[in-house]
Amino acid sequence: MARYALVLGIAKYDNFTNLPKAVNDAEHIAQLLREQGRFDVQPLPGKLIESENRWQITPDKKLTGKELGQALRIFLLEKAKGAEALIYFAGHGFEAPSLTGEAKGYLATSDCNKDGQNGIAFDDLNTLISKSQLSSLVVLLDCCYAGSLLERSFINSGFSVFNSKQDYCLITASRAFERAREDAEGGIFTKAVIKGLSEDKADETTGEVNANDLMSFVSRELKGSGQEAIYMGGGRSIPLVWYSAKNQVAAAVVSEESPYRGLQAFDKEHAKFFFGRQKVVSLIQQKLTQANFIPIIGASGSGKSSVVRAGLIPVLEKNGWRILEPILPGVQPLAELKRAFTQLFERTEIREISALIDTEGLSTVISKLTGSERCLLVVDQFEEIFTLGSQEEERQRFIELLTQVSQGRLAIVTTMRADFLEYCLNYESLTQLIQEQAVYMPPLLGAELEEAIASPANLQGYQLERGLLGTIQQEVVGQEKGCLPLLQFALTELWEHRDQQAYQLTVVKYKELGGVTGALNRHAENLYESFTEQQQDWVKRIFLKLVRTGAQAKDTRQWQAKTKLLSIAGENRDEQQVINDVLEKLIKERLIVLDCELTGEVWVDLAHEALMEGWERFAKWRKTGQKLRRLRDQIEDALRIWEEEPSDENLMMGGLLAKVQEIWSELESDLDPAAREFYQQSDAQEKQRKTAETFYKIHLSENSA
Structure with missing residues (x-):
């Protein structure tokens, strides 16, 4: 032009x-x-x-x-x-x-x-x-x-x-x-x-x-x-x-490394394979020249995490930014936030920095770093602040800290599912910043979609067979919501079945694999059918524990400690080993992922929320027993509060305890030992309270007589 x-x-x-x-x-x-x-x-x-x-x-x-x-x-x-x-x-x-x-x-x-x-x-x-x-x-x-x-x-x-x-x-x-x-x-x-x-x-x-x-x-x-x-x-x-490119990829070079990410987000290490999102990355960059808090909002499966981790972060690093380790709020958002900042300082300074965050905020902490470069903190899956059971006081403080960075070197980018916008309306500062600064994820269409499909393979020396690109596009268009993870999974499967003689991804194999909408379901079903009946029951319980059952069908994924998943088998070490083997197989087949904390605790998560609808069997599981699972989540929330401060006042009581008592026989088998013990202790305290109350009424009646 x-x-x-x-x-x-x-x-x-x-x-x-x-x-x-x-x-x-x-x-x-x-x-x-x-x-x-x-x-x-x-x-x-x-x-x-x-x-x-x-x-x-x-x-x-x-x-x-x-x-x-x-x-x-x-x-x-x-x-x-x-x-x-x-x-x-x-x-x-x-x-x-x-x-x-x-x-x-x-x-x-x-x-x-x-x-x-x-x-x-x-x-x-x-x-x-x-x-x-x-x-x-x-x-x-x-x-x-x-x-x-x-x-x-x-x-x-x-x-x-x-x-x-x-x-x-x-x-x-x-x-x-x-x-x-x-x-x-x-x-x-x-x-x-x-x-x-x-x-x-x-x-x-x-x-x-x-x-x-x-x-x-x-x-x-x-x-x-x-x-x-x-x-x-x-x-x-x-x-x-x-100018002349310094790192041009030789056209004749073929690499067999997969350029697609399955259900996992693209990250900085795979940025060279991340195509099709230059416009939205550029828009976020532009916003960062004008403001320090940029919320990125989009449907589940719209590629929010990939845009930030593989698109934005590499560009900012190239331009001299200092990037903090991205965080997820999790069940203890303030602890996660402090961990992101204290890692920038010596161990002897951790207590001081933690206290400074409590009293002065994040910008003051950043000002203590040497240099003048701008710093970026990414808070991925921001909706966890509403779904994973943090107390309201902690939630408010977390939001307050993030939204008070209007000046200074620190910038914050958050990613959040669009269906959680309503929850943000309860927080004035957050609502205002969303109105003024939000970047809404657009659909991936046209030339950008073509680039995301074909360019990663081209970079590795492979071509798409004539007709394949059109076939994929025809299936994806109109199915945009949540479709990108399914597309990436289908492309990953297709790559594993590529024609290594002709250096092609073929139409026939794509159709055999089930296309975009069928590849994930076919893969998950084949894996599920490979387990024994007992293992299949454990797989069901594992996957349902990795979902936070929300009201009005707003289910979200939630991390679980691996030890809690192993406890599904109770105290039987042999059966726990079998569950461990099941987990390893699910990891190998890219349906779940692991993460490790500095403490050594191992956490398990769904590879992507797209599994909740993309695997039809899992979608059916989620539609049954929702009331029980919501109650299970409430019990575990209460347990976390009690574990932080194990006092009688923090045991279950009132309406929650009454609900649990009413359907305990149905709930008991789905709770881990710690949650069962927590209920039993709460139930025992309630019975003691009622006994004491009855004794007091009788004694009062006798004295009146």
Whole structure:
């Protein structure tokens, strides 16, 4: 696609101070865009150098308002129509009051007055852009008060590009209250832009520097300079320049490592196989230039965790961010949060840092780290804060700590299922941040879906047989909700049955495996049928224990300690070993996963929530006995509270105990020994209380008589 750039550098002014360095800045930008950006560059004010067939900025020539207005009109409405467009401006920017007293923003031309006459009003530029038919637009403004021009003139006037479907990126040199500074070489913003577009900043695989990469670099480069770049954008992150890739994959090289992830999320180690989500990753990057708390919200199976772990984190690390170990809230969210931060310090400092989190918050802790880089904490599966039984006081404090990071070096990204949005409405600070900063996961469709399916195999030297891509797409389209894990699982299975002679993934094998919707169910059923009748019963109990049974069918997965799952067999060591063997087989076949804490405790989880619907037998299990399982979860929640403080006041009592007593015979076999003992102790205390109450009533009656 054609790319056109209009590069403006105005040095001569009638009513403002001259800016001789603006011409040099514009000339450097023009050269870079021409040589590395594949742009057809028109610099103004300029002249044509016929011997080199290119335009060059003329330092001593003025650029009048009439000339610039006409140039912008021709550029936006005619020359760049249907193409990628870039506008760079180096010169004066100013505000002047309108007849109504409202401030209006202007680009200063050589003959403009300070009241705005002959200047280029941003309202007029907005009108031109609204009439244009561009593929994409990049605007770089190196002028004083540029942030004011962007925020007031563009946004307040309803700058049309923000509501359009085209890709856009607008970067200004300074905030509304700041001047754009110069040093001996020129504008420090433009110098940062040129440095950010240099070859050593290019992606090693693609050789590209895009708009998000540039903004991240410029922000760091201007830190402490007295001015701060402002960014706004939408759509994909627009490539600006290209260089030769340093790590090109040889086309003839074939690798047999699976490029697909089954039911597991993509992570940093598998980022090279993660395709199709550049737009949403770019959007999150853009949000992080404006705010420190970004919630990512989407349906189960929409790829939220993969976008953060394999998309966002590698990009931020490349741009100099410090990444904390991602956490899941779990049953003790505050402990998980403290663990993420205390690991950054020496063991002797852990107690101090933990206390500091309690009293001062997270930003204060980050300020104690050496360096000036921004830090990122990812809170994955944020809905666990509502589902895994933490007490309300702890839940409120956890949310408070996360949402109080509006300033400073620390940024927080959370991922959450969309069906838990209602729960967030009870927390004002969280609700407000979701309204202002949330990124909603879009469906993976069209070219992006094709890329996610075919590119990982291509990277390994394999091709999709003709017709396979269309067959997969036809099955996936319309089944988007929760479909990505099923798609990845089907592709993983297909990879394991690939044609290693022809280096192909084939249509016949795809259909044999059951396609996207059938591959997981077929795989899980074959594995289930391989177990004995007793083992099948244990598999059912294992899987149901790994589900938190919610109201209104909002089931979620929940971690369980491996020791609790082994206790399904009671105290029989031989049977516990058989259950352990069952767990190992489920792990090997990618239906469940393990994680280990620093304490050595081993935890078990479903490989993905997609199993709850994708395996038909499991879906049927979940529809029966829901009342009993919800009560079991409540017992285990109460047990956790009691284990933290084993006092009589924390035993089961009241309505919960009455419910358990009523159906104890049905519940007993499904509880582990600790939960059964907890109930028995609670029941015994309740009986003692009732006996004492009866004795007191009799004694009182006798005395009255």
